Amino acid sequence: MTLTLYGHPLSSFTHKVLVAMYELGLDFDFRLVDLGQPEERALMGRLSPMGKMPALRDDQAALSVAETSVIIEYLDRGHVLIPQGAAGREVRIWDRIFDMHVQGAMQPIVDARLFMDKAAEPGVTAHSRAALDRAYADIERQLTPHESERPAGEGWIAGRFSLADCAALPALFYAGILHPFADHPHLSAYFERLIARPSAARVLDEAKPWLHMFPFHDLVPARFR
Template identity: 55%
Template sequence: MLTLYGHPLSSYTQKVLIALHELGTDFEFRHIDLGDESDRALMRSVEPMGRMPALREGDLVLSQSSLMIEWLDRHHSGPQRLLDPDPDASLPARQWDRFLDFQVMQMMQQIVDARIFMAEGAEERVAPFARGKLDLAYAALDRQLDGRDWIAGRFGLADCAAFPALFYAGAIHPFADHPRLSAYFKRLVARPPVQRVIEGARPYYGWFPFKDGIAARFL
């Protein structure tokens, strides 16, 4: 049985959930509560750093969301594919997947970490740099989406990464002045697998430290 370990609010868990729903894959979702020591111990046993998510099938355990989606696409796909089977043709999707994780998700996470975990005043020092990087990333995505409905031409790996990255980053630093990116995000939100992820996370949105930015659009 295929098992995904994670939490509905976790951005990288959401990324893998979108892929699973898109592929129509049967799986068990093991909801992890990191406030529970037994669940923390479980995550340490299946993921090297104890971080969410992790994917298990039999003796195989995978971490890193992009790797999980690539493996699912090879071994659990039907007519729907999330990557072109030609390694060269799939490079743009892989590139934009990495872009979204590093240039959007991680920049957003720096601001969140500064507010939650760092000393007083850290957010004021960290946020201007991270917001500047987000502006550059938003502009690059807006250019990439010129003439495209999906980031790499067809819905796939990069778009699975895009929803949680843009959902949380947009709650902190909106991208409304980028029209193609804004229209793309609306297409993402309308997609049924993404709707399933939104509904699964809805009870936990209040935990996000910038929840007002989510409430304005989704609550």
């Protein structure tokens, strides 16, 4: 494989794939894409159906892969991050929860700040915070021994470290800045384990020089800047 990941060091979904690539010890080039430039946006449009980042290019196979979970599945030939069978189903469930119900709930807060009138922001934010509260409660239950039908095990969200934990890192990083979860002890402890993982620590370290561009930079805890 001759791999290039097209993304941005501030992009949460790029973080998810970077954590996976570092976990898998893959050799690859990183191509920083500036979606503010029309030609760069057009480039992403050619690599990925919705023009979303990140996208993976495998030159040897002459193909491009989009959508983070699909990219990671493509890379994980040895089923290290996505086990086969029932365990894999649990991993996919939690991958979806972090992408859709944590990132998906958090993103409107950022979009409202970037693209909406100031007057519209409180309504969007209130809706997002309520959705995040529901997601946090479910994750807390999953991580609480004897509370869930789906045993977390080994300190990770679904058995051993997996695709779902790759998804959890950026989702909880950004959501936790905008809507903290300190009142959820198991979730908070899980996040501390995540950020201590060398792959995740490396991704967050690489994001540091870019975090001043995050619209809520003033809320980023000092330890991440």
